[in-house]
Amino acid sequence: MxxxxxxxxxxxxxxxxxxxxxxxxxxxxxxxxxxxxLWGPDAESEAAKRLGWTQSVAISRPLIPEITALRDALHADGVNHIVLGGMGGSSLAPEVITRTYGVELTVLDSTDPGQVLSALHDRLETTAVVISSKSGGTVETDSQKRVYEKAFREAGIDPTTRIVVVTDPGSPLDVSARADGYRVFNADPNVGGRFSALTAFGLVPSGLAGVDIDALLREAEVEELALAQxxxxxxxxxxxxxxxxxxxxxxxxxxxxxxxxxxxxxxxxxxxxxxxxxxxxxxxxxxxxxxxxxxxxxxxxxxxxxxxxxxxxxxxxxxxxxxxxxxxxxxxxxxxxxxxxxxxxxxGINPFDQPDVESAKVATRALLDERPAPTAPALTADGIEVRGTAGLLDGVSDLAGAVDALLAQLGPDGYLAVQAYVDRLAHPQLAELRDVLAAKSGRPVTFGWGPRFLHSTGQYHKGGPKTGVFLQITEAASTDLEIPERPFTFGELIQSQAAGDASVLAALGRPVLTFTMTDPATGVNVIAGAVR
Structure with missing residues (x-):
């Protein structure tokens, strides 16, 4: 042990x-x-199909030679750069696995057009892409697959030789990918996404990138007896x-x-x-x-x-x-x-469901379908458009005042969630605001890159204790990127995801403050100054 x-x-x-x-x-x-x-009668139907993770080591071992053979075949063709298009459990586990093993993996878990373009322009000729979605219907991964298919074709590369799919058996993605001739790895359907680290979702991208996945499974296997006793x-x-x-x-x-x-x-x-x-x-x-x-x-x-x-x-x-x-x-x-x-x-809860994750997705789809005009900002200062939930910005005239108004909503058991719907490769310094706000508020502060966190802490924000206040940071991107055969762009998608989540939080009575950078080149420093 x-x-x-x-x-x-x-x-x-x-x-x-x-x-x-x-x-x-x-x-x-x-x-x-x-x-x-074990989790009560209300959880039985879900728990009955979500405990497969306890057997992940045994079930996943047969994947090792398949993954290794595919990695060797890709290397033989000069392909040595792996990109992962995934969200939530499909991306977070491979990210920590490859970083810990010191192996390069480009994790594309964003719909920000700048971040997607950065991935597309990085070594496409020697790149293979893993498209990973448990449900097979995740809008982010579907969009990533479409844009990579187009990029490969324009480069004279057959996408079926460079795109690998990981999904549950029988999912829409499983059916369509097999029909189109893609290599598909099926994961255990009896494992939920966030428990899937040691299944195909964690192992395929990590193994293709060069991780010794047999060693990883052995590490888990050592613990199994102690955990079962x-x-x-x-x-x-x-x-x-x-x-x-x-x-x-x-x-x-x-x-x-x-x-x-x-x-x-x-x-x-x-x-x-x-x-x-x-x-x-x-x-x-x-x-x-x-x-x-x-x-x-x-x-x-x-x-x-x-x-x-x-x-x-x-x-x-x-x-x-x-x-x-x-x-x-x-x-x-x-x-x-x-x-x-x-x-x-x-x-006294069911740890295997996620009843509130879907609400933000529904709101996003509605905004993409209806395309309403953006809500007018309550104020604009130094290139930052400021919006807030009802009453939050009453009497506020500047950015610092808006931050103070939000923090004033924090109760003695509250927390602040900072949600940055931006290109995290271009603006990594935004994460530094977490410590500043924690010191300023005297309360716990979380930081999440959007829309990635929607598949993670997004459930807690809506279904957990009603003690959170929320600071959204969005940007008016200078570039956008079309999604093939979709009536919306990546820029429109990420804007709708931010607005959709804000609307759901507002409907639940959570205070939300949104800063939109009209000029991201200067906006980060402006927001940092207001926070400090």
Whole structure:
């Protein structure tokens, strides 16, 4: 067993109080035995078809020679650059896997036209693209597939030799891709997207990019026996109780990489936690933190800190009130999957559905169909158009005042979510606003790149506790890109996704402030100045 956990403070009290009952209830072995009754009668139908992740190692092993053979064939043809078109679980797992293994993978999980164009213009002659969608109907990945098909054809390349599809068997994408002659890998349909790291969704792009996926599966396999046992030191039970059973519940989980060799793990865990637990007005909000994040020293009563550490030293001192966890990437992935399933039982929710994710998609489709004129901004200052939910901007005359008005809506148990619907390759410095706003507000702050986060924390924003306030940052892109055989462009799509999500949040009574940069070249600095 490589995964080790140390708990202190309220987390230790939760583990000491709850884990014995989990053991008595045979929770670990029942999860492994695919017992769909663990989460109550309302969850049974969903749980009955969503527990396949417990068997991912065995089910995925036969994929290894197929993936390796395809990688070798691509290399023989001079193809050595892999692009992944995917969203949510389809992109977050391969991103952390390849970054941890030190392998290049271009992750295209955006509809921003500038970001799509950057990918299209990068080594197309030696590129293969993995189009990854569990449902086979994701608008982002469908758009990415269409634009790459066109680009390959214009370059004199047969798209069927360069595009690989990963999807569930029988999905619309599975049927159409096979009919068109594409290479298709089917994933286990009994695994939800956010639990799919060790299935075809995680393994195909990672393996084609050059990761030793057999080693990754072996890392997970080492943990399987410990996770299946009904014992007090089962890491899945310990972690699940530590993050979901504190009294009162510390419902914000600050995740800090502090010495771990794993790169970007918190971004993957963010979706697993938020989309699994954020519903019925309950949930755990994951907050990805750096080592100097204000939340680490503010002593917020509703924030539980967990540190991802490196080499384990049994004599090391763990800061009082914190959790520390170490382990291999594969071991941590399967341990966190068990832990979140356990947390769902403790919280009394179904960890396998995502009832509120569809609402933003519906609103986006309506805006794309109707194409309403943009709402007039409440004010424009220094090239930034400012919009807000009803009453938010009353009496506000500048950008700093708009930020203050939004922060004034934060309650003592609230959080701020910053949502940047922009080209993250062109504007990475926007992420620096997270720490500034956390220090300014004295409350936890999350940061998400749109529309990527819609498939992740978007569920928590709508289905979790009604304590969030939201800052959207959008841009009027200087360039746009048509989507072949679609009546909308990438620019129109991302604008509709931002507006659609804002409308759903507003309808739920969440305060939303939107800054639109009319000149992105200067807009980032203007917004940063207003925030500071």
């Amino acid at each position: 490589s995964v080790k956990i140390a708990v202190t403070g309220a987390a230790k009290e939760a583990v000491d109080r709850v884990v014995p009952q989990l053991v008595a209830d045979l929770v670990a072995s029942r999860i492994t035995d695919l017992d769909e009754t 009904d014992s007090l030191d089962n890491p899945g039970l310990v972690l699940g109780a530590a993050i979901s059973a504190t009294v009162p519940l510390k419902d914000k989980l600050g995740i800090v990489a502090d010495g771990t060799h794993i790169v970007g793990f918190a971004d993957w865990a963010e979706q697993l936690i938020a989309e699994s637990t954020g519903k019925l007005g309950k949930g755990i909000l994951p907050v990805v933190l750096g080592l100097s994040a204000p939340e680490l020293t503010e002593g917020l009563a509703d924030v539980q800190i967990i540190r991802l550490v490196g080499d384990w030293n049994a004599t090391r001192d763990v800061a009082e009130g914190e959790i520390e966890i170490t382990g291999t990437l594969g071991g941590q992935m399967i341990t966190w999957e068990y832990a979140i399933a356990v947390a769902g039982r403790i919280l």
